[in-house]
Structure formats: C-alpha cells, structure tokens
Amino acid sequence: xxxxxxxxxxxxxxxxxxxxxxxxxxxxxxxxxxxxxxxxxxxxxxxxxxxxxxxxxxxxxxxxxxxxxxxxxxxxxxxxxxxxxxxxxxxxxxxxxxxxxxxxxxxxxxxxxxxxxxxxxxxxxxxxxxxxxxxxxxxxxxxxxxxxxxxxxxxxxxxxxxxxxxxxxxxxxxxxxxxxxxxxxxxxxxxxxxxxxxxxxxxxxxxxxxxxxxxxxxxxxxxxxxxxxxxxxxxxxxxxxxxxxxxxxxxxxxxxxxxxxxxxxxxxxxxxxxxxxxxxxxxxxxxxxxxxxxxxxxxxxxxxxxxxxxxxxxxxxxxxxxxxxxxxxxxxxxxxxxxxxxxxxxxxxxxxxxxxxxxxxxxxxxxxxxxxxxxxxxxxxxxxxxxxxxxxxxxxxxxxxxxxxxxxxxxxxxxxxxxxxxxxxxxxxxxxxxxxxxxxxxxxxxxxxxxxxxxxxxxxxxxxxxxxxxxxxxxxxxxxxxxxxxxxxxxxxxxxxxxxxxxxxxxxxxxxxxxxxxxxxxxxxxxxxxxxxxxxxxxxxxxxxxxxxxxxxxxxxxxxxxxxxxxxxxxxxxxxxxxxxxxxxxxxxxxxxxxxxxxxxxxxxxxxxxxxxxxxxxxxxxxxxxxxxxxxxxxxxxxxxxxxxxxxxxxxx
Numbered sequence: 001x002x003x004x005x006x007x008x009x010x011x012x013x014x015x016x017x018x019x020x021x022x023x024x025x026x027x028x029x030x031x032x033x034x035x036x037x038x039x040x041x042x043x044x045x046x047x048x049x050x051x052x053x054x055x056x057x058x059x060x061x062x063x064x065x066x067x068x069x070x071x072x073x074x075x076x077x078x079x080x081x082x083x084x085x086x087x088x089x090x091x092x093x094x095x096x097x098x099x100x101x102x103x104x105x106x107x108x109x110x111x112x113x114x115x116x117x118x119x120x121x122x123x124x125x126x127x128x129x130x131x132x133x134x135x136x137x138x139x140x141x142x143x144x145x146x147x148x149x150x151x152x153x154x155x156x157x158x159x160x161x162x163x164x165x166x167x168x169x170x171x172x173x174x175x176x177x178x179x180x181x182x183x184x185x186x187x188x189x190x191x192x193x194x195x196x197x198x199x200x201x202x203x204x205x206x207x208x209x210x211x212x213x214x215x216x217x218x219x220x221x222x223x224x225x226x227x228x229x230x231x232x233x234x235x236x237x238x239x240x241x242x243x244x245x246x247x248x249x250x251x252x253x254x255x256x257x258x259x260x261x262x263x264x265x266x267x268x269x270x271x272x273x274x275x276x277x278x279x280x281x282x283x284x285x286x287x288x289x290x291x292x293x294x295x296x297x298x299x300x301x302x303x304x305x306x307x308x309x310x311x312x313x314x315x316x317x318x319x320x321x322x323x324x325x326x327x328x329x330x331x332x333x334x335x336x337x338x339x340x341x342x343x344x345x346x347x348x349x350x351x352x353x354x355x356x357x358x359x360x361x362x363x364x365x366x367x368x369x370x371x372x373x374x375x376x377x378x379x380x381x382x383x384x385x386x387x388x389x390x391x392x393x394x395x396x397x398x399x400x401x402x403x404x405x406x407x408x409x410x411x412x413x414x415x416x417x418x419x420x421x422x423x424x425x426x427x428x429x430x431x432x433x434x435x436x437x438x439x440x441x442x443x444x445x446x447x448x449x450x451x452x453x454x455x456x457x458x459x460x461x462x463x464x465x466x467x468x469x470x471x472x473x474x475x476x477x478x479x480x481x482x483x484x485x486x487x488x489x490x491x492x493x494x495x496x497x498x499x500x501x502x503x504x505x506x507x508x509x510x511x512x513x514x515x516x517x518x519x520x521x522x523x524x525x526x527x528x529x530x531x532x533x534x535x536x537x538x539x540x541x542x543x544x545x546x547x548x549x550x551x552x553x554x555x556x557x558x559x560x561x562x563x564x565x566x567x568x569x570x571x572x573x574x575x576x577x578x579x580x581x582x583x584x585x586x587x588x589x590x591x592x593x594x595x596x597x598x599x600x601x602x603x604x605x606x607x608x609x610x611x612x613x614x615x616x617x618x619x620x621x622x623x624x625x626x627x628x629x630x631x632x633x634x635x636x637x638x639x640x641x642x643x644x645x646x647x648x649x650x651x652x653x
Contacts, residue, residue, distance in 0.1 A: 006036040008617050010610075011102035011151075013093075013138050014109050015043025015062060017053035017585065017596050019571055020157070023195075023606020024106070025058065031618040038104075038610060041097040044088075050596050052586045057571075063096040067138055068130070075130035093145035104153040104613055105142050108601055109135040111159040114166050123165060132166055139173050143180050150180055152213045152620070153613050156206035157601060160188050163204055173206070182208040187220070192507065195604030196224035198232045199568050201510035205609075209616075218616045221608035229524055230504040232567050235574035238528060239561045240546065245584055247563040247593060250546045253517060255539040259288065260499055261517065261557040262549040266525035269500035288538070288549065299323055341365055420444050497521040501557045508560075511569050513598030517559035525555040562593045569597055570604035 024038040043062040051062035113128035174184045191201035237244045265272045277284040298319025313320045340361025381400040417440040458478040459465045500521030502508045551557045567574045572583040
C-alpha cells in the first residue's frame with residue numbers, strides 16, 4: 001500500500017515572476033519512505049505584469065498589492081497616493097493566501113536601495129530609504145498575519161550589501177523574529193553553487209526557524225561547481241531562430257558597438273580595446289570587410305534538392321534560385337517576343353487583334369527625332385546663332401532660345417552684391433529683398449565687431465566672455481570646460497565590466513535586472529555559425545542592426561538574448577524544446593522582460609533550498625530531532641536553540 005505524499009505549503013511576499021516559487025514546486029524529497037512536495041498558496045507583488053507572469057508560470061494566483069505604508073509611499077513617489085489606495089494589512093496577506101496558513105514564507109524584497117550598483121549617497125535619499133523599509137514592513141506583515149499560528153520557516157533573500165547598508169533594518173528584523181519565537185541565522189551564498197548554474201550570483205539569506213515547531217536542525221544545501229555558459233546556451237536554438245519566439249531575438253545594436261564587441265577579447269571587457277592602435281580615427285592593423293555568404297546568388301540544378309528555406313530567402317543571401325528546364329509560352333505570347341522592338345529596316349509580324357507592346361513585337365526603333373511636321377516646334381530650343389521657326393498661333397511651341405547673356409542684367413541688378421567701396425544703386429519701391437536690386441554688400445569687416453549679437457558662441461576656457469546682457473537667448477553663455485565630473489581613476493567605471501565578453505567555456509556573472517551589453521559582461525564569444533543577412537556596404541556608425549562579425553578568436557561576440565538570460569536563471573529547461581518555446585513573459589518590451597528576469601530568484605537555487613526545508617519539516621513531523629549531516633547548519637544548533645527558548649520562557653514568565 002502506497003502512502004499518501006506529504007504536502008507542505010508556502011507563500012511568497014514580493015514574489016515577482018515566480019522564480020523562487022517554481023523552485024519550491026520542483027522540490028521533491030523522500031524521508032523514511034514518504035514522499036513530500038510543496039504547494040503554493042499564492043504571492044503578493046506591486047507589479048501587475050510580474051503577477052500575470054507568476055500566475056502563468058507557477059499556476060497560482062498572485063495578488064496586486066502595494067505593501068508600503070502612506071509615509072513610505074509619499075517618500076518614494078513624491079506625491080500622495082491616488083484615491084482608493086490604502087495601506088496593506090495582515091488581513092490582506094491572509095486573504096492573498098486564501099486564508100490558509102503556510103508552512104514556509106519566502107520573501108525577496110526590493111534590493112535597489114542596498115545594491116552596490118547604486119551610489120552610497122543616492123542610497124541615503126528619502127526615496128530609497130523608503131524602499132529599503134519594505135524589508136521590515138514585509139516581515140512584520142507576515143508575522144502579524146499568522147501570529148496565532150506562525151509559519152515553521154521564514155526565508156528572507158536579498159543582496160549581500162544588505163548586511164552593511166541595511167544593518168539597522170536587519171537588526172530590527174532579527175529582533176522581531178526572535179520576539180515571535182524564531183531562531184535566526186544570517187548567511188551569504190552563491191546561487192550558482194547551490195543550483196549548479198552557469199552564473200555566479202552572490203546573495204544574502206536570512207533563515208528563521210520557529211523553535212517550538214521545528215526543534216531539529218536546518219542544514220545548508222550542498223554546493224556544486226559552476227557550469228560553463230556554453231553548457232546552457234548550446235542546448236538552445238541559435239539566437240534569432242523564429243521557433244524560439246520573440247524573446248530569443250538578437251538585440252539591435254549600433255554598428256560601432258558591434259565593432260567594439262568584436263575586438264573585446266573573450267573573458268575581458270572594454271579595457272581590452274586599449275591595446276588597439278588607432279590612427280586618424282580608424283584601426284591601423286585591422287580591416288573589416290563584408291563576408292560572402294555560402295551560395296550567394298546561387299542557382300540550384302533542377303534535379304538537386306534545395307537548402308533550408310530561411311525566414312528571408314532571397315537570391316542575394318543563398319542558393320534560392322533554380323535552373324527551370326520547363327518553358328511554356330503563354331497563348332498571348334505565341335511568337336515569344338513580348339515587348340519586342342522591330343528594327344527600322346525589318347518587317348513586322350502579323351497584325352493581330354491585340355496589339356499592345358506586352359503582347360508581341362509591336363514596337364519599333366524609330367531613327368527619326370523631329371516627329372511630324374506640324375509638331376516640329378514642340379519644346380524646341382533655338383541656338384543663339386540660328387534662325388527661329390515660323391511664328392504660329394500656338395503659344396506653347398517653338399518659342400525657346402539658348403541665350404548666352406547673363407540671366408540678370410545690370411539694369412535691375414537682381415541678386416547683385418555691391419562692393420564695399422562702391423556706391424549703391426537707387427533704392428526703389430520694389431526693393432523688398434536681396435533679389436530685388438543692389439541690396440547686398442560685400443562687407444570686409446570681421447564678425448567680431450558684432451560680438452554682442454553673436455548667437456550661441458562657445459567661449460574658450462582661456463578667453464573672456466562677452467558682455468552679460470538681459471537677453472537670455474544670445475551672447476557668450478557657453479564655455480568649453482576642460483574639467484569633468486568623473487574622478488581621474490574612474491574606479492567605479494573600471495570595475496563595471498562594461499562591454500565585457502564572456503568565454504563560451506566560462507560562467508557568467510549574476511543576471512541583474514539592468515543586464516545590457518554595455519553595463520557589464522553581458523556578451524558571449526559564441527563559436528557557432530549563425531547565418532544572418534549581411535549588406536554589401538559597411539553600415540554607418542550609428543546604424544542599428546544585427547551584425548555577425550567574426551572576432552580574432554573566430555567566434556561571434558554577441559549580447560545574450562532575453563531568453564538566454566532566462567535560461568541562465570534556470571527559469572526553464574533549455575534541453576526541453578517545448579518548454580523553451582512555451583516560455584514567454586507578459587508584454588512585448590525586452591527591457592521590461594530583462595528587468596523581471598534579473599529580479600527573479602534562480603529556479604534551481606530555490607529548489608536546493610526548498611529541498612532542505614522540506615526535509616527538515618518532514619523530520620520534525622516524524623519526531624526526528626537528530627540528523628547526521630556533514631553540511632553546515634544554517635540556524636542555531638538544536639541544543640542551544642532549546643536553551644534559548646527555555647531562557648526566553650523564563651524571562652517572559
């Protein structure tokens with residue numbers, strides 16, 4: 001007789017698109033012959049698009065809810081909330097969970113204010129301090145929602161810098177959890193090592209275990225070696241493959257960015273470009289030329305098979321022409337001379353009932369040019385030295401002359417420019433413009449004399465400015481300032497990995513919400529050949545396109561596609577073509593997709609954590625308070641935890 005599986009429930013605060021929830025749902029553990037798995041009760045997030053993604057991917061309803069209080073809302077948004085807005089309450093959290101109590105709660109609050117990508121000065125502003133306080137408010141809402149029957153385990157995930165920038169908030173969170181009967185541990189881990197990913201993603205994790213309900217230990221998941229980027233991407237279709245959907249399209253970058261990426265050595269970033277020799281604005285030692293595609297303008301034999309029919313099958317980009325042995329004359333083209341032109345000295349064919357130029361040889365090469373006599377003056381131009389044709393009553397024929405004289409004579413002086421030392425002509429009533437007479441002058445005086453009226457000049461750093469006048473749209477109000485606001489060492493920029501290219505055999509960095517080719521190592525040296533349409537001429541520097549440039553290492557240095565970033569986050573299995581083709585996020589914006597993917601918890605890492613939590617809960621249900629394991633303990637050892645609990649009971653008594 002097979003025993004029914006043990007089902008534990010979990011709930012997500014700040015659940016985003018459900019990366020963590022997917023990991024929990026993937027978790028299956030066998031303890032003492034009993035199978036266990038997780039059931040999701042729901043999620044809460046302020047982003048409606050992320051909630052729609054959660055519902056589609058996880059299969060559980062996600063609730064649109066702003067967890068800020070009014071003070072936080074005003075500080076973050078800079079204005080009062082709209083009509084109908086109200087602060088979330090613990091009852092709202094219970095309602096979002098279907099009024100069921102979860103065994104575990106997973107929180108991943110917004111981390112922008114704690115991230116190292118944000119400057120220290122900006123993180124201290126009222127806006128980001130309000131965002132940071134969501135961590136404290138989220139934990140408080142969770143504890144109050146189920147204060148009478150607390151969840152057994154609470155996980156709080158964020159960036160590692162939370163332990164320093166958010167120390168005060170973290171101390172309050174830990175104190176609050178202990179007050180509700182939890183043992184708390186603060187740890188840092190690499191999601192890539194927990195989930196065996198192809199990225200290194202350092203994260204902070206606070207684990208809280210309710211001492212009375214879970215007396216046994218909670219151990220850390222085992223660590224695995226990082227994988228290579230190529231291990232994941234090689235399982236997917238080539239970028240740009242239409243079968244993989246719009247999220248797998250290659251970003252259109254400017255031509256100059258493609259060239260820069262091509263010359264960045266794999267494993268390095270933009271500083272690799274410093275080794276290139278540039279003279280007169282061009283590379284001295286390299287030349288980029290268009291590549292001829294295999295089979296360009298190719299013609300297939302009638303008895304041969306064709307190649308793969310691509311999305312843009314044109315004669316110029318492949319063998320998409322055929323030597324057709326069939327020839328069937330159309331009934332209207334019996335003589336095979338449609339649009340035929342007869343020579344002047346030849347005879348024509350039979351005059352048929354249909355005599356259009358497209359239906360036979362019904363045109364003639366006429367050597368005569370003047371045409372019939374009665375129209376011999378049509379649009380005719382008479383030479384200055386010749387005689388005119390007969391003057392007829394027709395006003396539109398034969399009345400044109402090739403006049404060698406200047407078009408503007410001195411009598412009227414149209415568009416005339418007078419010398420500075422000459423006298424001007426008579427000012428007439430019709431002189432309303434430079435075309436009406438001698439109304440222009442060749443002024444030899446320098447323009448500096450009109451300096452007060454010079455529009456938009458830029459003063460040199462070593463020169464003096466013009467007079468400061470009341471007019472705000474003219475004068476020397478700009479300066480060529482040689483100073484820059486950047487520090488000389490540019491330390492923050494030098495360590496950002498801008499335009500970095502990751503080798504195919506290496507792992508990438510953490511997939512962030514702002515992942516783009518020019519703000520980190522978000523390009524890869526792809527050794528696979530991808531047939532992309534190329535133009536014969538070199539594009540302009542700022543032309544946006546998809547280019548395929550073979551770099552020095554004979555690979556294509558290209559940015560990750562949005563779908564590849566999702567695969568690196570283990571949000572779907574790239575080896576399953578059906579699952580990969582079905583993965584699609586809400587909307588059509590690559591920028592919004594990438595932000596939500598970067599905010600997600602890696603699915604495989606969440607599963608590793610969920611496995612250990614599920615095993616601990618199942619052992620607690622079975623009364624097993626001891627487990628032999630070589631893995632580090634995540635929270636306080638059981639003996640010390642019990643002592644702490646007893647001490648707390650004495651204090652409260």
